[in-house]
Amino acid sequence: MSVFQGFLDFMGETSFSLITWQMMVMWGVVLALLYLAVYKGFEPLLLVPIAFGALLANLPTRGVIHLKHMPDGSIDSGFFTVKGELRAPAVPGPAGDGQKPALPETELEVTRIEGGLYDFISQGIKLEIFPPLIFLGVGALTDFGPLIANPRTLLLGAAAQIGIFITFMGASLLGFTAKQAASIGIIGGADGPTAIFTANKLAPELLGAIAVAAYSYMSLVPLIQPPIMRLLTTHKERVIKMKSLRKVVRLEKLFFCLLVTVTCVLLVPDASALIAMLMLGNFIRECGVADRLLQACQNEIINVVTIFLGTSVGMTMQGERFLMPQTLKIIVLGVIAFGFATAGGVIVAKIMNWFSPNNPVNPLIGSAGVSAVPMAARVSQIEGQKYDPTNYLLMHAMGPNVAGVIGTAVAAGYFLSTLGH
Amino acid sequence: MMTPLVSHSLLSLAAELPEPPSFAENSLYQVTGLLVVFAALGFLTLAIKLVGILFGAVPASKSAPANSPDSHASDSEMVPGSVVAAISAAVHIVLNEPFRITSIKPLPSPSGSTEWSKEGRRQIFSSHRVR
DSSP: HHHHHHHHHHHHHSGGGGGGGGHHHHHHHHHHHHHHTTOOOOHHHHHHHHHHHOOOOOOOOOOOOOOOEETTTOOOOOOOEEEEEEOOOSOOOOTTTTTOOOOOOOOEEEEEOOOHHHHHTTTTHHTHHHHHHHHHHHHOEEEEEEEHHHHTTHHHHHHTHHHHHHHHHHHHHOOOOOOOOOHHHGGGTTTTHHHHHHHHHHGGHHHHHHHHHHHHHHTHHHHHHHHHHHHOHHHHTTTOOOOOBOOOOOHHHHHHHHHHHHHHHHHHHHHHHHHHHHHHHHHHHHSSSSEEEEHHHIIIIIIHHHHHHHHHHHHHHOOHHHSSSHHHHHHHHHHHHHHHHHHHHHHHHHHHHHOOOSSSOOGGGGGGGGTTTTTHHHHHHHHHHOOOOOOHHHHHHHHHHHHHHHHHHHHHHHHHHHHHH | HHHHHHHHHHHHHTEEEEEEHHHHHHHHHHHHHHHOOOHHHHHHHHHHHHHHHHTBBBBOTTTTOOOOOOGGOGGGGGOOOOHHHHHHHHHHHHHOOOOOOOOOOOOOTTTTOOOHHHHHHHHHHHHTOOO
16 A cells, blocks of 8 residues: 555545535634634633634534434434443342232443533533532622612612513514523523523523523623613713612621522522522622632632533534524524613613602613623723712622622523423 | 412413414513512512611711712821831832831822722622623
């Protein structure tokens, strides 16, 4: 065999011939995501793993992840094979007293488990393990003090969820099923883990597009929100100075964790995993006696899970199922969701001022009701300072901001309760 | 007691949501959802207010610096030792000759920044940027 023939044989074993045009288009998408993350600083902790996962999903890899063409024509991923043998025991099972002999128990002996790296890691999304674990870390990193000090800001967090429901209707009109529309609507909550959690349960075929839209728009909050905030407020409203927040004692914060857990689990049990882990993380933070656990939640757990979650989501972005007209619709619906969510928070803040003119709320903090923590609160602060440099809205905006996290989880629970069964 | 009732009503509502739903059916479903969110967070609002009263919530401290330029202290004894050390080091680097600090007075910044707001910002900015 000549050297040339050997080289040709080797080339026949490579994957170059498996490259498709969809893969090459997705490489462009990957580059765009990496550019936004690395050079523009847009949610780099999530977009980098997502983009890298998307790159791997659009390369003819081996031993990473396996695709499966479903009977309905869709493509799914993250399957592994368990091989084994069924063995009947040599002796029948013991007979009961005066009863007929028990049936022999058949044993399954697993001989081999086959699958790629991400066939196993993706189970963290499929089995809905990663989003609640992210919420554990988020809870450990969040200070609910501003919310407890000014509980009426919870209503701003609720108002901002209107974007979810309006987008649901928009998605329905565009031909999406109710389950798909609910998953798309959740983008308006600006809460990545909740969006992934909901999409995985209701519309796993849209998971990649929904996750990318959610995280991309969360990173674009500083661009999307300010024009809407300015449009809906007057100069007089933008310079409102809010009263200083009162001090919140530790016992109140601990009680808050238990209260939210019990209330939300009773009302929307399908959101139990998210709410429970969020509040567990916060309880660990506020109790002050579990510092090692707190450090783990705030650092190791959330960081490791973020890598796995991001890459697993990216792995769902195979060109064949991502480059569809519905992806473009989801991208458009996502920005509509963010717009209405922002408007909802601002408008309800203005309405609240009609009822409490002596203790007004600066409507600019209403936009923070979308739960992109803490970016949305930061936008309120920056916008407020543009009109009055001595006005500090950040801590006030953190109230609706963290309320939005709870509100989005409740909205997701509503969809899961009504559509997920 | 509440869970089965609420869950049952939600499920029956979903059963009434045909595929595809009409505009009216869809609207009713969305309004109900928004109502659920407001009910949950509204209940929490009332409960937290009640808890705040029960725990005898501490009102906003009058001594807390709240955007008032006049509220700065002039007593150098109030300045923490770590701040004195940092200022001394900075002065030493800049002057590079023997010096004596006679007083330290916090000045209001042009933007009216306060320690309280700085601390708030520090906490937020040092928080995660994951979600």
